[in-house]
Amino acid sequence: MDQNVWEIFFNAAIVNNFVLSMFLGICPFLGVSGKIDTAFRMGLAVIFVMLVSSMCAYGINVLLLRFHAEYLRLICYIAVIASAVQLVEMFIKKFSPALFRALGIFLPLITTNCAILAVALFQTMREYSFVQAVVFSFGGGVGFTLALIIMSGLREQLNLADVPSVVKGAALTLMLAGILSLAFMGFAGIGG
Amino acid sequence: MAQGNPATTMDEFVKGLWRENPVFVMLLGMCPTLAVSSTVKYALAMGACATFVLVMSSVVVSLIRKIVPKEVRIATFIVVIATFVTIVDYVMQYISLPLYQALGAFIPLIVVNCIILGRAEAYASRNNVWKSFVDALGMGLGFTFALLCLGGVREILANGTLLNIRLFGDSFEKWGVMGLPAGGFFTLGAWLLFFNWLRERRARKLKEAE
Secondary structure, three states, rough: OOOOOHHHHHHHHHHHOOOOOOOOOOHHHHOOOOOHHHHHHHHHHHHHHHHHHHHHHHHHHHHHOOOOHHHHHHHHHHHHHHHHHHHHHHHHHHOHHHHHHHHHHHHHHHHHOOOHHHHHHHHHHHHHHHHHHHHHHHHHHHHHHHHHHHHHHHHHHHOOOOOOOOOOOHHHHHHHHHHHHHHOOOOOOOOO | OOOOHHHHHHHHHHHHHHHOOOOOOOOOOHHHHHHOOOOHHHHHHHHHHHHHHHHHHHHHHHOOOOOOOOHHHHHHHHHHHHHHHHHHHHHHHHHHHHHHHHHHHHOOHHOOOOOHHHHHHHHHHOOHHHHHOOOOOOHHHHHHHHHHHHHHHHHHHHEEEEEEEOOOOOOOOOHHHHHHHHHHHHHHHHHHHHHHHHHHHHHHHHHOOO
C-alpha cells in the first residue's frame, strides 16, 4: 500500500464519502443535521474522536499482532473509542458548557457512530502505515462534517417550505440524502 | 425462569416485528440497513447475523443484569456484544468467504448497531431472560424484515432479479441507480413515506369513528 497521502485524504473525504457513499454514521447524520451551527461542532467532535481513536487503534493493532491475539481486535477498538469519547466529553464540558448542552445525547452516542469504528477497521484491513492512517481518519472526519453541514443547510431552508404532512421528517431527509449522494457520485473516478 | 402468559409473549414478539419496527418506526440501525440491502441475499445474511447477536447478547445481558453496577453497564454491554460479534465474524468466514467479503466491514460493525445496544439498555437490563429473549427475537426479525423490504425492492429494480431468479423478459431495462448508494436512500425514504401514510390513514379512520 503506497498510495500518497493526498490521494487517501481526497478519497476518504469526497470520493468515498463516509456518509453518502458508504452509509456510515447515518444516525447522527439524520439526528444532528437540523442546524448548521450544531452540525459544524458535532463534525469537529467527530473529527477529533476519529483522530484519537485511529492513532490508538494503530498502536493496539501492532501490539495485538505481536501477541497473535487478533481475535481481541474488535473488543479493544471499541473500548478505545469509548474512552476517547469520554475524554472529548469531559473536554467539551469543561471548555464549552453551551456546546455540551447543544450536542446533548449525541455526544455519548459518538461511541456508537459506525464511522469511527469503521475508520479503525478500514485502516487495519488496508494495512495503512501510521501517517496514512492518520490522514485517512482526518479525511473521513472532514467528509463526515462536510456531509453534515450540507445537509443541515438544506434542512434549514426546508423548514421554510410548505410540505405535505406525510413527507415530513425522516422520509424527506432520506430523499434529500439520496439526491446528495447522487451529486457526490459525480466525483467518482477522480481519486482512483 | 418465569414464563409470561402466552398472550403478552405474543404481543412482545409482534411489537418488534411491526408496531415498533426498529427500522421503519424507531429509525434505528440505519447504516447497515442502507449498506447491505442491495440484494436479498445480503439482506438475509445481515439480518441473520444481527438477529443472532441481538438474541444472544440480550439473553446474557438479562442474565447478568443484577450483578453489573449501574455505572459500568454500557461498557459491559458493549463488551458482551463485541464478543458475540467476534464469534459471528469468524463463523461467517468459515461458512462462506464470498459472502463474508461482500458484507465486508459491516459484520464487525454490528457492534455499533444502535438496535442491539438500545434493546440491551432499554429492555434486557430490566426484564427477565424469557421476556428479553422474545423481545430480542421480535426486534431481530423486524430488522430482517426491513432489510428484506429494502433488498427486495432494490434487487428487483436494479437487476430485474429476486434471489438471482430473473423476473422479467429481455426487454427489462435495468435501473442501475437503485443498486448504488443513492438508491438505498431513495428506497428507504419511499418505505418511510409508505409507513407514514399508513399511520396517517389509521389516525384519520380513528377520528372518523369517534
